[in-house]
Amino acid sequence: MIEIRRLTPRKWEPSDPLVAYNNADGQVVIAGAMGRGNNSYYDRYGYKGSKEIVCIDCKEAGREVPVQLVDAKTRCKHFRHQAGEAPDGLRRYGETAEHLHGKRFIMDWARDQHHILPWSVEDEVWIPGVRLRSDVRATAASGRHLAFEVQRKPMDSKEWDHRHGGYQTAGIRDVWLWSPDVPDVVLDLPLTSVVLDMAYESLGVLVAKDSGRYRHPTAERYILSPTHYASAPLSEWSLSDAGSLVPPPGMAEFIGTSRNRPGWHNSTPIMRRWHGGHQTAGDAGGTADGRTQAVPEPHQLQSGTGSQRKCAAYRPGTGGAT
Structure with a gap:
């Protein structure tokens, strides 16, 4: 449900x-x-x-x-830290009991996934080449490495670029699991940046209300600010053989398809994000693996408003991008 x-x-x-x-x-x-x-x-x-x-x-x-x-x-x-050695200005926060609980929850779920090697699921794994630490790491039967980040704290665009970009450099598929009470959630592909609600033991897609219905903020012509999330029990979600999140069937209407967007002619479900001033899209197909495919140039879309953003990370509620 x-x-x-x-x-x-x-x-x-x-x-x-x-x-x-x-x-x-x-x-x-x-x-x-x-x-x-x-x-x-x-x-x-x-x-x-x-x-x-x-x-x-x-x-x-x-x-x-x-x-x-x-x-x-x-x-x-x-x-x-000793006096004077704390990382001033980094906006980093120590791990909490809630964060530890979230990691264990995801680890138990990942081990039960048909396409995941259960012995590969570990927490707090250091990746030396890109100076990153994964909250939870796993390997799919296909050999694809996955990283799950249980995010219970805000993140600025510089940190997002370092961590998300680092995973891409290392060839690791990253999934970001945000707490519903974290301010300034980073908006990315619908199945890359999702909401993990520990109170309901559920996973959800970020959505915004537009024309009387809730859709992912990138599902329409202009990127909107997420205000809600469409939530389903984590037990109804799964992972594909390529290591991508697969939502329950009823979630498709909240993710959106290209036929709902004026000027988009491909019937395949499309998910957009703004990154570095370039618009990219992933083939949803229930996998959201982040593959890039041809999309219209910004000038081919109808003139936007202040809600249309070109940035690495969109911040809701700020009236602009970071």
Whole structure:
């Protein structure tokens, strides 16, 4: 059953990270699993040891910043930067219990997918060549590598270009799973940037109301600002043999097809995005694999309004693009 639910953006505040990266063995480490004393793992590699355990966010930004393990009585274990070493201005946020829950939820779902090798599903996988860390990584039977990003925090266009572009460079298909309360959700292909609602254990397509119906913001002539999402239980979604998200059949009307757009003559379902001033499209076909195909040049479309954007990431509610 598909339901329409409203996005509920809220103000987000920085929090201390629950995970870090150990340069000594190339592993992502979790604060809650670490202890001190008796020549422990943290004693050897932590802040008072070789200082190989560093902030993941800083590492992705090109800085090697050691972090310290903190075990406060009133809070769960976490890592903390030393005074003056925090990554100012990066708009990065530490991992939360909600984020950890979301990753486990997606991992369990991915392992049950017919086209996914269950032993390949891992969390917190570091990709050295492009300096990225995947929330969840998996491999399809076809050999295609997948990355799932459980996004519970806002992201600016520079960070989106680095992470989404990095996955493309590495040949990894990335799927972004946004919390419905994250402000400024990045709008991309309908089945690349979706909503993961942990409260309902559902997955949804971003939509906006236009002419009395809800459609994906790129389904009509002009790109709109998403206000809702069309949601279905995660159990009704699947992954194709190529590793693409496959929505339940009833979701097609919210994604939209090219026959609904004036000036588009291909009967194949089309999904558009704006990237770097160029309009690109993916063949939906239930797979949304991001293949580029011929689309009209902007001047071939009817004159747009302020809702027509050419940008790497469209920000709802800002009246413009970042």
